[in-house]
Amino acid sequence: MSAPLRDTRTPLGRVRGLGSARSGTMHFWHQRLTSVAGLGLTVAFIVIVMSVMGRNHAAVVQILGSPVVVLLLLLFVFNTTYHMWLGMQVIIEDYVHHELSKLALLMLNTFFSIVVGLACSYALLKLSFGV
Amino acid sequence: MAEAETSQIRDHRPLSPHLQIYKPMLTMMMSIAHRITGAVLYFAMLLMVWWLIAAAAGPNPYARVQWFMGSWIGRLMLFGCTWALMHHLLGGIRHLIWDIGYGFGPSEREWLTRATLIGALVVTVLLWAFGYFVMGLA
Numbered sequence: 001m002s003a004p005l006r007d008t009r010t011p012l013g014r015v016r017g018l019g020s021a022r023s024g025t026m027h028f029w030h031q032r033l034t035s036v037a038g039l040g041l042t043v044a045f046i047v048i049v050m051s052v053m054g055r056n057h058a059a060v061v062q063i064l065g066s067p068v069v070v071l072l073l074l075l076f077v078f079n080t081t082y083h084m085w086l087g088m089q090v091i092i093e094d095y096v097h098h099e100l101s102k103l104a105l106l107m108l109n110t111f112f113s114i115v116v117g118l119a120c121s122y123a124l125l126k127l128s129f130g131v
Numbered sequence: 132m133a134e135a136e137t138s139q140i141r142d143h144r145p146l147s148p149h150l151q152i153y154k155p156m157l158t159m160m161m162s163i164a165h166r167i168t169g170a171v172l173y174f175a176m177l178l179m180v181w182w183l184i185a186a187a188a189g190p191n192p193y194a195r196v197q198w199f200m201g202s203w204i205g206r207l208m209l210f211g212c213t214w215a216l217m218h219h220l221l222g223g224i225r226h227l228i229w230d231i232g233y234g235f236g237p238s239e240r241e242w243l244t245r246a247t248l249i250g251a252l253v254v255t256v257l258l259w260a261f262g263y264f265v266m267g268l269a
Contacts, residue, residue, distance in 0.1 A: 032227065032230060035223045035226075035227065036227065038220070038223070039220065039223075039224070042216065042220055046258065050261070050262060050265055051265075053262060053265060053266050054265075054266040056190075057186070057189070057190040057193040057194070058190075060186055060193065061186060064183075064186055073183075077179075080176065081176070084169070084172065084173045084176065087169050087170075087173070088169075088170070088173055091166060091169075091170060116176045116177070116179075116180055119180045119183075119184060120176075120179060120180055120183050122184075122187075123180075123183035123184045123186065123187040124183060124187075126187040127183075127186060127187050
């Protein structure tokens, strides 16, 4: 069978219709969603960092522990860790071609992002509830 | 038959040429820089973890963070992170503009790219100048 190779997909790929990413557009969409959310949250983050710079621990705890600041920083942390998880996944998929290394790094990426997100969130909650 | 068809298609599937095939262009270099700054910021989140955990842990751990961030290597790292964040943020806006289909004209895409490159440097310096000003008041 030597049909003109206009369609370069394999027969199975053609049936699935998902393209080379093997999934739909959710990854792309969430990357954009978190990047738009990140614009405003980054501005908030910078303002918060500026307000605590050079202050002593007691003042920093007071500022970081106030409800609005904690909420903004929690949103920033959730949004950022999800965004970086998606982004690093793409980098790994693009440059790591050895299947086992790729799987290992994709797992590490997930672990790292969750640990970073949870560690920041825990610290923020502790600052907020003051225990 | 399906087997033969599959292998034949696999043999003829196009390979994407790698980066060194192309003449370096600003838009392409900035796309690479977008990735690199993203990867740098990924690991820079460890500084954020350290900072917040230390603040939650008490005065002594927080004093250590402050000592490190105040040292010349700490400041250099933070300055680099500020630039990477601004570069990635402004580059992100550029990619969002392209995503919705605008700014693809020959001159548009060049000035957009230049604007984000220069803008990131300018904003970084302004933020640090403002930061030192605020610290001076505190």
